[in-house]
Amino acid sequence: MNIKYFLEKAAFCLLLFFGVLSSGRSATWEVDSLRKEIHNKWLNKGDFNSIILAEKKLIIKCKKLGYIPGEIKGYINIANALSGINRNKESLQFLDIARKKLTKLNDAGLEAQMNHVYGVNYFSLGLHKRALQRFNKALEVAKKISHEKEKQRIQYSVYDWKRSCFGFLGLVDSVYSNERKCMKSPMPMLYITIANRHFKNNNIDSAEYYINKANHLLLIKKIPVEGKANVLRAYGRLNIEKKEYNKSLQYLLESLAITHRAGLRKRTLETYKLLAILYKRLNNLQKENEYLAKYSRLNDSLRExxxxxxxxxxxxxxxxxxxxxxxxxxxxxxxxxxxxxxxxxxxxxxxxxxxxxxxxxxxxxxxxxxxxxxxxxxxxNLYEEVVQLAIKSDPSFIHKFREAYSDFYDNLTKENPALTANDILFCAYIKLNFSNKEIAEYAHLSIRTVESKKYRLKKKLGISSESDFNKWITKY
Missing domain, CATH: 1.10.287 (Helix Hairpins)
Incomplete structure (x- = not known):
């Protein structure tokens, strides 16, 4: 009788144990499934804020379940979403939480993803060598991931970002090497980057070919909404080059609407610049200045x-x-x-x-x-791009000059409020120590006009006839 009673109790305990174990696994599976559903829904729409809110709720649920990998995954996903909308400081803070918790857990997938998001943040901040260190670490750790599909997803994403890093560092061979790796699982931005190289060489037909390939990916793959915005912006640039300005305007405004909704500020900045160039080609000075002002304000905000x-x-x-x-x-x-x-x-x-x-x-x-x-x-150090922008007559030159020579710009405009935008531009050329011949070339003026302009500006600024105008500007 006692033996029968003991066996019944033992069987009950085993059933209870496996029931609790099964319940725990079911709950964690539910979290993972819900997380996947959230990302498929909001990432494709480009709604990063909804991803962040949903992940915060899932983190609370993971804490209650004691599901540490799920909690860490939440911190990394929030960091990734924040980096996507250029909130890098907050992104790094969430990564720091994930990093500390990962020291007590051996999970190659989470560690690889964490290093990948660190690399994306460093890239966004212009720390390209530091970013490469993190990307290489992500690739090293990814080798230990047993799930082949997850491993490849991380690897191809890292190759894509490394390609961009090497591009900024001017390491062309490394760019091409990583491009070849990315071709196995391409994203629209890969083809758009190749198209941009052809734009620089004035190979418009080749650029159009690669933009069309990028657009084709939108039709055959599940691409996040940022990919669509990038393709539309690329078509906008293409039609500027083809002088089909009405088409270009339509593409650029569609791209702008997407990046505004998604909070993709750096992509919005690129579109503002293209719109300013477009309106300049259309001789619409009011609209050109409107988008230059928007570009300047957003650029200042991003820099800060x-x-x-x-x-x-x-x-x-x-x-x-x-x-x-x-x-x-x-x-x-x-x-x-x-x-x-x-x-x-x-x-x-x-x-x-x-x-x-x-x-x-x-x-x-x-x-x-x-x-x-x-x-x-x-x-x-914000000065290195200024001279090149001046040489190219880039619309953003005066805004970049203002960043590099803020004291000179602010003092000059404050003490001389009557100066026009052209006067300030002329003073900027002189501040950069350009000769009369160079100023004439970059400003599309004759040398005689440059000399005449200097004389009028000298009088306008109240500089004595004995003083050298160039030296006065240099020391100002």
Whole structure:
């Protein structure tokens, strides 16, 4: 009787155990399924804010279930969505939470995805070498992912971003190498980038061929709405080159509507610039100035956000260095204490190893601090593009000049409110130390007109006849 009672109790306990286990698995599966559904719905619509809100709710659910991988996945997904709408500071903060929680979990998929999103943020902030380090780490970790489809998805995405990094660094061979890898699973932006190269070489037919290939992808693959905006913008540029301005306007305004809704501010910035160029071709000065002003305001806003995020990135790098250094020191001293118990002779050997390691760590720390100093200086260095923009008569030249020479620009306009936009542009050329011949070439004027303009400006600014106008502007 007692044996029968015992067996019944044991069977009941086993059923209860497997019931709880099955319930837990069912709940985590439900979270994963819901997350996939959310991303398919909102990412395709370009609604990043809805993704963020939904992920925050899922994180709360994961915490209640004790589902740590699901919680970490939520932080990484939020960081990815935030980077998509250029909120890099917040994105890096969520990545930091994920990074700390991942130290207690061995999950190659999450670690690869986290490094990928770190790389995307660094790329967005212009830290291309730092981004490449993260992308390479993502590829290294991705090799351990057992699920082949997930592994390939991460790998192809990383190749695409590495291609862009190498493009900014001017490493053409590496660009082509990663392009070939991306061709196995292309996205519209791959073909648009190739089309842009053909635009630079004035190969309009080739550019159109690749834009059409990008558009074809929209029809055969599930591409997020950003892909559609990119294709529309590319068609807008194509039709500017073909002088079909009405078509171009239609494409650009459609692209602008999408990027506005999705909060894709950098893509919106690109469209503003193209619209300014389009209206310049149409001789519509009012509309040209309207979009130049929009470009300037948005560009200033993005620059400010990037400065804040760049500081966060620098702090994150320093904190990571300190953590690595502390962890290395702790591991070393634990080992050192253990060896003391073994023998005095081994202590002497380990002591010597310690000195070598310490010097190496100190050297690494100094190198990383030097890298950090370079990053900080990057915040103040906005001047390198100005001359090239002037040479190309780019509409955004005066806005970039204002960023690079803000004190000169602000003082000049404040003390001389009567100066026109053309006067300020002329002063900018002189500030860049352009000769009369160069100014004439870039401003599409005769040398005599340039000399006459200098004389009138000199009188307008109240500069004495004995003073050298160029020197006065240079020292101003």
């Amino acid at each position: 956000s990037e400065k804040v995020a760049l500081n966060t990135s620098v702090e994150d790098i320093l904190a990571s260095q300190e953590e690595d250094f502390t962890a290395n020191s702790k591991n070393f001293y634990y080992g050192f204490a253990s060896i003391i118990l073994v023998s005095t002779a081994i202590i002497l050997i380990i002591d010597n190893v310690h000195k070598v390691r310490y010097k190496r760590q100190d050297k690494m720390l100094n190198e990383k601090k030097h890298e950090t100093d370079i990053l900080r200086r990057k915040l103040e």
